[in-house]
Amino acid sequence: MPIDDKVVEQISADIKKHGDNFKALQDETKRELENMRSELDAAGKNVDPIVDEKINKFSASIEEKTNVLETGLKAVEDGISDLEAAMKRVGGGWSGEDATKEASAAYDWHKALLVGDNKLTYDAEIVPDLEAYAEYKKAYASYLRAREGRSTDIKAALSTGSDPDGGYMVPTESSSRIIEKVYETSNLRAYATVESISGKELIIPRDEGEFGYGWIGETEAPSETMTSQFGESKIAVHEMYAEPRVTQQMLEDGGFDVDGWINRKVGERFGRVEAAAFFNGNGVNKPRGLLTYDAGTSNGQIEQIVSGGATTVTSDGVYDLVFSLKDFYTMNARFMMKRTTVRDVMKLKDGQGNYLWQMGDVRNGQPATLLGYEVTRAEDMPTIAANALAMAFGDFERAYTIVDRLGITLLRDPYTAKPYTKYYTRRRVGGAVVNFEAVKLQKIASS
Incomplete structure (x- = not known):
């Protein structure tokens, strides 16, 4: 399915947003380290208790943020592995060169989701399982027809595999076969007489009577008998x-x-x-x-x-x-x-x-x-x-x-x-x- 320019711009903006969140966190850590070094240089060897307390707080803060970063990165790797396994479990949906490209795009987008909006800790429910992916596919058609007024159900389904606006990147399949209701009928036409005409009605003559008759002797003259009607x-x-x-x-x-x-x-x-x-x-x-x-x-x-x-x-x-x-x-x-x-x-x-x-x-x-x-x-x-x-x-x-x-x-x-x-x-x-x-x-x- 082709993706229009607006969708591409939205995806680019979202990815940039996730990158900016990481950069801001790294910049903050860098500033705190520089401040700590300035405090140490100013104190020299005569570090008073107040400065010592600040240094301890900075160290604890750096250690905490480092742990968060490490936890988040590990969650990304685990999430990617789980996502890849979930994609492979969806029977028949990921095969062929084109499908592989689309799956890879969805894979990369989900990776961005895992680290976006400062949510560095890993949420296992983000990875789509079979039921979640089926729910997404069910909502896909209506999602395409209602980009501005998306329902809660559609958002929930899309969030299991991608950001709502990124849902275009996840492939779906629609059958060309339509299941139709069967209606019973009658086939009198097959056993009746069928005539085609060029006017507005058909007139059929009908013999409704019987001819008259009589018995007669050898020398008797016959009389008139009735004819059919x-x-x-x-x-x-x-x-x-x-x-x-x-x-x-x-x-x-x-x-x-x-x-x-x-x-x-x-x-x-x-x-x-x-x-x-x-x-x-x-x-x-x-x-x-x-x-x-x-x-x-x-x-x-x-x-x-x-x-x-x-x-x-x-x-x-x-x-x-x-x-x-x-x-x-x-x-x-x-x-x-x-x-x-x-x-x-x-x-x-x-x-x-x-x-x-x-x-x-x-x-x-x-x-x-x-x-x-x-x-x-x-x-x-x-x-x-x-x-x-x-x-x-x-x-x-x-x-x-x-x-x-x-x-x-x-x-x-x-x-x-x-x-x-x-x-x-x-x-x-x-x-x-x-x-x-x-x-x-x-x-x-x-x-």
């Missing part, structure tokens, strides 16, 4: 956005790819938000969720199969759910449920004591199954509770359609909110159930 499903696209702001200095001095980090974090957040809407969105400025339709078997409704147990899942309830779906849809059907629901379902047994859950071998492409059907974890499904729609079973490719109008777009604006850079990010997406008989929901009983 058509309806349509409309899926509008909705816009989500995010606009985080970052200072220009953060972009320059952050120590990692701030641009890439923002883009990735916003993209991941958008993915979780849209996934939640595909299950629970109310259709107002967002997709219509799978779990938000009325119960029933008519068009626009999804049948709900009661679990058969008070506030829990049951084996009978799972069988009822599977066999409520038409065979046509079971060919591509799967379960969707929350992770904790999977845990409870794995414990279910049939009447012969056999587990309904069959373990698979995911690494070899064989997923676990429930009654022979794959199970997908979806954390946006409700937790098992009274009246909760805890499980979905069906052919989700036929049941649910997702509409993409526009992928994630980013407008990076460093001009309109100086000194901040704005990251205006947008995405337009929609979703809704289009085939209501292709999916069934398990409702947990209330009592």
Whole structure:
């Protein structure tokens, strides 16, 4: 890390201060010796008791200061040895040519500290041990950002390795890796039908009826029969956005790819938000969720199969759910449920004591199954509770359609909110159930 001129001047001034303290002490001793010699010359051989007392005091003073000097110098040597050993104990922090130079600089600075401000006696706590050095490293980043208003904690940490203004000379390490919180989500998009459009909504024709028929004799004339009726499903696209702001200095001095980090974090957040809407969105400025339709078997409704147990899942309830779906849809059907629901379902047994859950071998492409059907974890499904729609079973490719109008777009604006850079990010997406008989929901009983 480069050191600016002010830091160099401050360090030079401090070192000069420590040298001046030693020089003043030496000058004082020299003056006292000269005074003693003058007294002896003046007295000659007739030294009276008063002069003799002065000479004794001067001698005692010189002896005391000499002892102090010797003690201080010995403490410096001992402190230097202890400091060097402590530096070598800090794993991984002192290696390489550059690190050796920085360590040497910190070493010399600490040597000056040991003899500074007339504190010639050695204080063992000045030498940084492992805990003290770790505390210093912890305070290093905030220290650099607050030179004028340093906190007590930072001063204490810095004093274990150097004078506060000399802390720049002690190396620290910052990892480029960021530990991030993990968020669970759902992946209905992977199993639904996904269509990209160039307008603001998608219209899907829907065959809602059946052709009429009749039986007729050999010579009878046929009459007109009914034709099927058509309806349509409309899926509008909705816009989500995010606009985080970052200072220009953060972009320059952050120590990692701030641009890439923002883009990735916003993209991941958008993915979780849209996934939640595909299950629970109310259709107002967002997709219509799978779990938000009325119960029933008519068009626009999804049948709900009661679990058969008070506030829990049951084996009978799972069988009822599977066999409520038409065979046509079971060919591509799967379960969707929350992770904790999977845990409870794995414990279910049939009447012969056999587990309904069959373990698979995911690494070899064989997923676990429930009654022979794959199970997908979806954390946006409700937790098992009274009246909760805890499980979905069906052919989700036929049941649910997702509409993409526009992928994630980013407008990076460093001009309109100086000194901040704005990251205006947008995405337009929609979703809704289009085939209501292709999916069934398990409702947990209330009592």
